[in-house]
Amino acid sequence: MPYLANSDGMRQQMLKAVGLAHVDELFRTVPEHLRYKGHLDIPPAITELELSQHVSTLADRNRPAGNLIHFMGAGAYDHYIPSAIDPLASRGEYLTSYTPYQAEASQGTLQVMYEYQTLIAELTGMEIANASLYDGTSAAAEAALMAANITRRSKVLVSQSVHPEIIECLKTYLVNTHLELVPVPYREGRSDLPIIAGLLDDQTACVITQSPNFFGIVEETQKLVDMVHAAGALSVVHVDPISLGLLEAPGDYDADIAIGEGQSLGIPMQMGGPYLGFMATRRKWVRQLPGRLCARTTDRNGNEAYCLTLQTREQHIRREKATSNICTNEGLMMVRAMLYLSLLGAEGLREVATLCASKARYLADELGKLPGFKLRYEGPFFKEFVLECEAPADRVLARLEKSGIIGGIPLLRFYPQMENRILVAVTEKRTRAELDMYVQALRE
Amino acid sequence: MPYLANSDGMRQQMLKAVGLAHVDELFRTVPEHLRYKGHLDIPPAITELELSQHVSTLADRNRPAGNLIHFMGAGAYDHYIPSAIDPLASRGEYLTSYTPYQAEASQGTLQVMYEYQTLIAELTGMEIANASLYDGTSAAAEAALMAANITRRSKVLVSQSVHPEIIECLKTYLVNTHLELVPVPYREGRSDLPIIAGLLDDQTACVITQSPNFFGIVEETQKLVDMVHAAGALSVVHVDPISLGLLEAPGDYDADIAIGEGQSLGIPMQMGGPYLGFMATRRKWVRQLPGRLCARTTDRNGNEAYCLTLQTREQHIRREKATSNICTNEGLMMVRAMLYLSLLGAEGLREVATLCASKARYLADELGKLPGFKLRYEGPFFKEFVLECEAPADRVLARLEKSGIIGGIPLLRFYPQMENRILVAVTEKRTRAELDMYVQALRE
């Protein structure tokens, strides 16, 4: 069998050393009637060559973004991945190491972690950041729990302009707890501030919003945060990290917890995961923060050294009192994000963000000029917008697909009433010619 | 600009330090009239994203082996490349280091080199091997020069059952020297031993043959070598390394210099290069061997250490008296071959060789049963054979291509009289179903 390290001869030698005659005796402590006597209904082993041919054939059965002109977004985006990321992140020393509990054997991962925390803190304009959560969606649930923990309050408001999967995930996480989730309808594609104001009370732990929101619209975050703070609640804001090359950062408008999906930071879309949840907050709440943290300290000789810190927040020390149950996180994706942000720098990030915004604007404007199409919402948007069609969205998308264009995501997928709407995302990878093709395909 | 390390500020600082006001002054020693005043007619710089899109588009314009069922060979073969090779050989420490002149900073490359030399020596059954030549073709020219050097004789016989490009390369290398190249016609797809016997004389430095030869046929190497030795000449034999999993090794039949193309050992076909020329010979001729050599020795503390050795054979020490002019060789390809042979081991190599031979035999037999087709030669073959068609080969190949099959190489490419012949190579990657498709496509 592949991957096994020992030969039959070695096996015999070991068996002998432990005084057994047959491998089956290794399992003496498994009660006889529990031993599996059947033959697992799994296909027999295949060699690397066969596996490679088999799985490549399956890959060919997919139609990945590169083969099409791609305008899908809604939380997963076809951004350019700098070429230096793969060869570095895939080095065996990052790929095949465990969580850096043994600091002296993990300074590499730990320093990357510390630099990542700095980068995310800078990006979001917040004081501190953790070293990853599962993804941007579950990060919202973690943030809700954290806010409840800090405020000792039990109501969680979430604007329905937040990605519907985030709302669904919040529901799932909170349904069996003492916390109450209150979804707040949006208005014209944006959080409805007056309604939120009305719902805010002294039991409100936090208000969760997203900006740019699910529909691509940039929210009036400053007003929102002020309102939330006035009620003594925390503002949790879910942000697109790429947008922060251009848009005000959560720290700028004094948000309390910034979370987001890090997939755009050099991680392939791979049909949904693994991605990278990030979370940043105020230093004073560090002990309520979920997830791992790396600190810079000194070693016994007074030299700089890195180690995991405040592990008393974590499950392996604090058990049921931990801030979260997370253990395995998204370490390698964090390495990728660290690489992405280091390679781009502030300038590169500003360029990507501007290209996205500019191309999205152009496409929206051009589509808006076509008969039978209009922009659904008027608010300022970043790289994504909702196209309203006279015809059902699936018909429009089918037309685009004939030109090799995946025109976006039909919103019917999330909202039964949105049969005629398409969520269109534009990244820096889309060329002007491709945008014009999109317009052309709908003009015909 | 990308890749440049210093900012404008740093540049100014450096210019100032060397007392210059402007970068142009750096080139004061270039005579004014020789300075290039024009603007190079090269497209302007593009960013990584644009380059990536541009070059990917070009790659898509090719039709690589993976997209087709591939039966081309003649020196470059579609063998399976084990997945561990790429991530290891592409580690920056192998990829971006220089020739290991500084032994203490190159023990990694040096040890790999030593192990590679051992592997090639074992594979060919010879006493020693060098650490690579440009490719299997130029290796033949190096071998001819080496043989002339050892024997102090001037005639080089080459059987015309050797790959025609090797013969052409020999001509090119030898035409301006005192050596005489004598191509010897083959007979029924094999070296014509009686003719060679007649041409062998006391001026013959070596006889160059290939086995399996250009037509896929395994030569009667033992007889040939005995004959050559009887004339006091050296036998140079060009071998397919994969075939040595099954076939007698050059050392077994007492060849003097074994050379070959290492592409099959884990190197992608990449349309012709970079490949890997290997060369193995007797220990007594080590000082006549071209190319680099690594030796195991001890360091000052008596510990095992590796270093380049016998550099006095090489151009940087011996200049015009060097055994070869080679400097940069195929180091990284050597790492790949070392990996390939280590991963497969003798067992794996035997398996690949057997699969190739067995599948080639099957396809040849089945094709031979079709009306209008027959095997051109009767000799035993390894993984390649010549198919003789009633119709012109290009018509046959066009028919196959309709079924997505690249049926082989039309021999017309090399020999005007071979309009109806196709050289068909079968590797372990071809499945039974694909072989049957080939037959089916010609049956219809």
Next chain:
Amino acid sequence: MPEPSIFNKSAEGLRGLRFPETDICDQPPLLPKHMLRSKPPRLPAVSERTVVRHLTLLSRENFSVDTNFYPLGSCTMKYNPRINEKLADLDGFANMHPYQDDESSQGTLEILWHLQEMLQHITGLPACSLQPAAGAHGELTALLLFAALFRDRDEKRSTILIPDSAHGTNPASAAIAGFKPVQVQSTDQGLVDMQDLKSKISPDVAGMMLTCPNTLGLFETDVAEIADLLHSVGAKLYIDGANLNAILAITRPGDWGADAVHINTHKTLSTPHGGGGPGAGPICVSEELREFLPRPVVELDGAGFYHLRYNGDKSIGRVRGFIGQVGVLIRAYCYVRSLGPAGLREVAQDAVLSARYLRERCRDILQLPYEADCMHEFVLSATRLKEETGIRAMDIAKRLLDYGIHPPTMYFPLTVDEALMIEPTETERLRMIDEFADVLRKIVDEAHTNPQLLHDAPHTRSVSRPDEAKAARNPDLRFTFRPHGDEEQAPGA
């Protein structure tokens, strides 16, 4: 020389990557001014080469499976086959958007569907969700399923029983899921104390989380009785499958009466751990829990078409975005296909054999707290050594680093003092396992002859033991920028 911070390498004007000029002209301002960022983030300005050198040099500071023996108990740090990396990275998988329609993603869906089936066979349970992102996430998901089931049945149950030897994620997951974790004692044989368990069984119990083989590496011989006991009061049995590597194709949680189990692909199915993640924690559950599974699940219709089913009234919803850790799951699929049923069984056999052999070799070096046959891992205790020499498990661990060996898991499970939990895995060679025992013996000798050497270990790493107390006192969690901007201080830059 320690590698300086990337921020110390920053110098204005440098760049690692540039983007094209926009090809769209004459646009009005894209966004209202007040929405724009005024102060750019202080990301480093460095060339690609600086980043490459930085990450390459840092990587060498890590121990890893690729470079070191890594017998980290409970973590199954086995070899990560390279073919799985290569295949999961194929364009056809890597560049798929999660919302592409089923028709354009048949390749991935086929893999996921088959993986669901394989995991069901391995665990002996009939339904599967691939959604959870890691083991702990799988625990949480399964507990939410229990909650949903009881809600559906209008039963109020608030307690989850958890043995004292359990991993910290068990109680933490129970708490996050809204349950009250209650601890069950272990016997001095290291197994669940059935007396104690019985005393805690009540109609308020929603279920029990049991790790089997447990974290001491022992098979819970009473597991079927435990299942019966729980079922007798309508409670459910959750199996923490972190240790499934020991029992692949040997015995199956479903056959014990388990209602749910998670699989850590990054342990049992050899997807690489990546310095902390990503993993995946798919769960398999009993028929009655199926309707509550998170969405989507992958289904195969009669026409051979794979699709994602998003509906289902009783579904708990979702515990994360999109489908799951697809890239990780593809690797897991490849691994199972490479081994087949016979290979999986050999994995378990070899994993257990290695542990048993090593345990035998270690038995007279440190204390073996439990005599029962171990499965794929075993615990040693350094209590006696500590009494004799003052040397603790921690010191042994640090000294192992000097010998190029990654330490075992320390101080876990909590039920053993000065614990070292050792899991050699089936992918480490006899010769290395022997060496481990030799080194351990040598270290114990050193503890007697030169304890200071161990107190000061490691000696061969780029840093000695970090001051964790200082780190926690006033945590330095991010680079401190100098007031004047240009950070360049580092030569290696």
Next chain:
Amino acid sequence: MPEPSIFNKSAEGLRGLRFPETDICDQPPLLPKHMLRSKPPRLPAVSERTVVRHLTLLSRENFSVDTNFYPLGSCTMKYNPRINEKLADLDGFANMHPYQDDESSQGTLEILWHLQEMLQHITGLPACSLQPAAGAHGELTALLLFAALFRDRDEKRSTILIPDSAHGTNPASAAIAGFKPVQVQSTDQGLVDMQDLKSKISPDVAGMMLTCPNTLGLFETDVAEIADLLHSVGAKLYIDGANLNAILAITRPGDWGADAVHINTHKTLSTPHGGGGPGAGPICVSEELREFLPRPVVELDGAGFYHLRYNGDKSIGRVRGFIGQVGVLIRAYCYVRSLGPAGLREVAQDAVLSARYLRERCRDILQLPYEADCMHEFVLSATRLKEETGIRAMDIAKRLLDYGIHPPTMYFPLTVDEALMIEPTETERLRMIDEFADVLRKIVDEAHTNPQLLHDAPHTRSVSRPDEAKAARNPDLRFTFRPHGDEEQAPGA
């Protein structure tokens, strides 16, 4: 602990890779018995994991551009961009057979054609062959072109002139090509001695091989006169382009009157050096040499179709198999496209500026044998230090390793005693260049205060200086197997 040999890790029954069973049944014996191998080669029997660990650990014993400053003169060890690796590895390039027809390889052919054009523009010469596998191979090819031209013209010329400062490949290539190399003196300014050159010019001279900038890093100011002089007797000028990095878009060999030049893509165009190769050594030549170029060449027809031209009666034939180092050439193309004409110029400027700056910083540390402005590299001499302290260039080089810096080229060119040839390249930062100077100063101090430290250097590598004399005396060039087969001796195995 040194990493043991892979052969010491071999143990019967282990495998790194297996192949499928054959799916063809009932075949007669495939080959006559006497043709079959009776004794299998002693390749190691090891698992994939053993190979991965072996190569990973060994890799760390290397210095490389990715990990260290590497100012190796004449070798232009600049940063190797990762995008070029990625693109050259695309399936559409990597899996192309060299004999596929033009129609199915338009993508590669387009790249090659454009690269020919680019190189022609860079060198100022009208024709190009991409075939040679490295610089020395390019030299040989060009000399064979000269020979073919003279043969075609029925001129008998047997001498090639080569300056004493030339790289060893120059005389070696001349000899292999069948010419007699004759050495030309340098002046004490480090340039070609025109007097000596004139004295050696004769109708027997086929040509001259001139490196410009030369191996001292100096521009041969008389290069145009040299060309005229050669042409005046019907001889040809070959430019060794190893140092083109200094003059990209600044000045062009074709404009000096050169007849041929090679480009080392693995230097100037940043294709990685791979621990010794592969490189590529395309040549550009004058119009009169075009018809002799090796085949195939890439051509573009009026319809925009690229094709390989294999015919041409006067072609010298070929110097290797197939088309050339295509994978390397694709990287070179990518590099040129990333920089464009302005970027290439900046490369040259920055390369020269760095060398000039570092030379200035080093001038009072060791001796500068030549005062003329250097281009992209410069030579220092340690003669005085050797006299004063007994410390040689070699000792300095070895001590640099302790500071994490790869030594400069030593003892080359031969015209300078105790030479250290230093080429910082444009991809290394000011800060690092400064550090190099600081370290060099420190080492020279050490030479005076503690020469033994230098004699014994390096101290921080896994080995100290290997005994090269012993190595050469009775060279151990391959592993010695023990008589009894199973080689396993190694723990790390």
